[in-house]
Amino acid sequence: MNNRIGKRTWQFSAPAIIASYATTAGIKENEGPLGGHFDFIFPDNLFDEASWEKAEQKLQQYALEIALEKRGVESDTIDCLLGGDLLNQIVATSFTARWAGTPYFGLYGACSTLAEGLLLAGTLLSGGFAQRTAVCTSSHHDTAERQLRFPTEMGVQRAMTAQWTVTGSGAYLLEKGQGNIGVTCGVCGKIIDNGTKNNMDMGTAMASAAVDTICAYLDDCHDLASLDYIVTGDLGHIGWEICQKMLLQRGYDVKNKLLDCGMLIYDKKQDTHAGGSGCGCSATVLGAHFLPQLTEGKLKKILLVGTGALLSPTSTQQGESIPCIAHGVVIEQLH
Amino acid sequence: MNFINQKNKLLEREKALANLKTMDQAAINQMIATLKKEHQALAYQEASEKNNDRQKNWHQLLKQNENQMSLLNQYAAVQYQRLVKSTAPKVPVLANTLRAFAVGGGICVLGQLVINYWILQGIEVKTAAGFASVTIVVLTGLLTGLGIYDEIGRFGGAGSMVPISGFANSVVSAALEFKREGMVYGIGAKIFTVAGPVILYGILASVVIGLIKFIMM
Amino acid sequence: MLNGLIQAFLVGGLICVIAQLVIDLTPFSVTPAHVLVSYVVMGAVLSGLGLYQPLVDFAGAGATIPLSGFGHTLMQGTIEAMTEKGLAGVFSGGLAASALGITVALMMGFTMAVLFNPKG
Structure with missing residues (x-):
């Protein structure tokens, strides 16, 4: 059985149905254009917890719990939980998995983790290893700042190229069977390093990886016309512009x-x-913006390309450039 | 695998790399593929070599291979930077400069007011300057604890970073931020994240210059 | 009470502007730690060459409040102790002269960390 289209696109034997999903977000996200579309808003950055890391874990757990409740099932019906976050050793997700008590794969794909998780979840379902999988990822502005950049109370001017880490989480239940929307195929990304060293300019670093994955998909499937949107994860204004330019080339x-x-x-x-x-960026935007439109039939087919910069503070300090990755998944309306 | 052959291959490529700019992308990709293939063969050769000296020779070839690869990577990075140059956002240099000037100058004026006050009280200038620094450190500490100084920093940029208030802010913010990791590894260790380098290199510079002056004396 | 304020403003502001221009116009990612360390070292070097004291005489707080003034304090402490105690002074003078600033900053850091929580 050949489950490939062309060179790099994985085609699932049956669509991985997105049976339920939920998003949680912080105040700043709710004040943005997608305000009101999140399932739950955390009123502050601590949410009654003792630390921001614990709050981030709650962001993720809430998303998963709300998604489960929407579906009317409990966590022990999940055959495999896949997820990740930005904290060292992805602890937010591991503690969520501790709560869920399910079989679990922790993933690290930085900001591409959601797409990575959806692709792998689809693969598990397609291979018959699971009936129901859950994918959840999260990020928290303050945990990311203190771990990757500066203490939050330090008076630093942010670079014009810098991006703001989203406080938010998304959880997605993927199942075998019948449903309205599902993941049908995807592309596993390659590490692309274009030599960018500035850790305050992720868009420039990640654009090449996004281009590589988008081209791999389009070269294989030739269906640009039937795609409503190609949605990149977090290239930001700068990366988006570069990506568009390179795709045109x-x-x-x-x-x-x-x-x-x-x-x-x-x-x-x-x-x-x-x-x-x-x-949390692609995790919240997918659930708050794109999936509702797919469910309502306003959109038919999107390619989500999660982009991740796989650097560490150590690698940056040692002068290494930024290795980047982008995973693509196609999400379609099925009827 | 023949050592001389491999060495010649590397030397030949060295010459080709000198004309990197005239090569087209296909030729560069071909070269990268060859380098990778060669690297793994060399690594295998080095690993299976029992003679210590010959192992070192093979290792040198391996390093040359890696250097050539990083040359190609650097070239690609330069090309990419050229491509993305036009998309780089404009930094508001003039506005940043004016704000840095105003905030930095303002903090110094505050310091001068404190100095003037103590001089009027009959304290000598040098001690008064010390008092001024302490006043600003204490004020900054409070503003940092209250979560206000980071906003000043966002506005003032270097204007709030360079004065001693910037030093105080980095000491207090680091201690504050890591209190949840405990008294010793949290506050105790992280308080020196910025203070440590500043004190170390300040002392280093003054001791080195002091020693030079001592010898010349 | 008001004398020297203009000099302090102009010189202090200019010293800060130099750092801002380096941050904005050079491709290096300059962090606060880099800026502070450079200023302390530069202050110590200028002070050792005898160039910083005239600036302090002219601008007062405009030269002592920027962190280059901290380097100046370290250097002057070293030189003074050296003339008093010789070689031992080279090693003890700097810290002794700058102890006030360092100690107060550390005490503030600890106290604030105990009293407040980071707001994010």
Whole structure:
């Protein structure tokens, strides 16, 4: 049985049905263009917890619990939980998995983790290893700042190329069977390193990886016309522009079809500079913006390309450039 | 695998790399593929070599291979930077400069007011300057604890970073931020994240210059 | 009470502007730690060459409040102790002269960390 289209696209034997999903987000996200579309808003960055890391874990757990409750099932019906976040050793997700008590794969794909999780969840379902899988990812602005950049109370001017880590989480239940929307195929990304070293300019670093994955998909499937949108994870305003330019050079004119979650989640007035980023960026925008439209039939088919910068503070300090990845999944309306 | 052959291959490529700019993308990709293939063969050769000296020779070839690869990567990085140059956002240099000037100058004026006050009280200038620094450190500490100084920093940029208030802010913000990791590894260790380098290199510079002056004395 | 304010404003502001221009116009990602360390070292070097004291005489707080003034304090402490105690002074003078600033900053850091929580 050949489950490939062309060179790099994985085709699932049956669509992985997105049976239920939920998003949680912070105040700043709710004040943005997608305000009111999240399932739950955390009123502050601590949410009665003792630390931001614990609050981030709750963001994720809430998303998963709400998704489960929407579906009317409990966590022990999940055959495999896949997820990740930006914290060292992805602890937010591991503690969520501790709560869920399900078989679990922790993933690290930085901000591409959601797409990575959806692709792998689809593979598990397609291979018959699971009937129901859950994918959840999260990020929290303050945990990311203190871990990757500066203490939050330090008076630092943010670079114009810098992006704002989204406080938010999304959980997705994928199942075998019949349903309205589902993941039908996807592309596993390659590490692409274009030599960018500035860790305050992720969009420039990640654009090449997004281009590689989008081209791999389009070269295999030739269905640009039937795609409503190509949605990148968190390239931000700068990366989006570069991505569009590079795709044009490769012969794909995606001018009105290329959207970016990092650009959709915040308003320009919110002073985030280049846009949003983080594992929670594509996780919240997919659930709050695109899936409802797919469910209602306003959209038929999108290609979600989660983009991740797989650097660490150590690698940056040692002068390494930024290795980036982008995973693509196609989400379709099935009827 | 023949050592001389491999060495010649690398030397030949060295010459080709000198004309990197005239090569087209296909040729570069071909070269990268060859380098990768060669690297794994060399690594295998080095690993299976029992003679220590010969192992070192093979290792040198391996390093040369890696250097050539990183040359190609650097070239690609430069090309990419050229491509993305036009998309780089404009930094508001003039506005940033004016704000840095105003905030930095303002903090110094505050310091001068404190100095003037203590001089009027009959304290000598040098001690008064010390008092001014302390006043600003304490004020900054409070503003940092209250979560206000980061906003000043966002506005003032270097204007709030360079004065001693920037030093105080980095000490207090680091201690504050890591209190949840405990008294020793949290506050105790992280309080020196910025203070440590500043004190170390300040002392280093003054001791080195002091020693030079001592010898010349 | 008001004398020297203009000099302090102009010189202090200019010293800060230099750092802002380096941050904005050079391709290096300059962090606060880099800026502070450079200023302390630069202050110490200028002070050692005898160039910083005239600036302090002219601008007062405009030269002592920027972190280059901290380097100046370290250097002057080292030189003074050296003339008093010789070689031992080279090693003890700097910290002794700057102890006030360092100690107060550390005490503030600890106290604030105990009293407040980071707001994010």
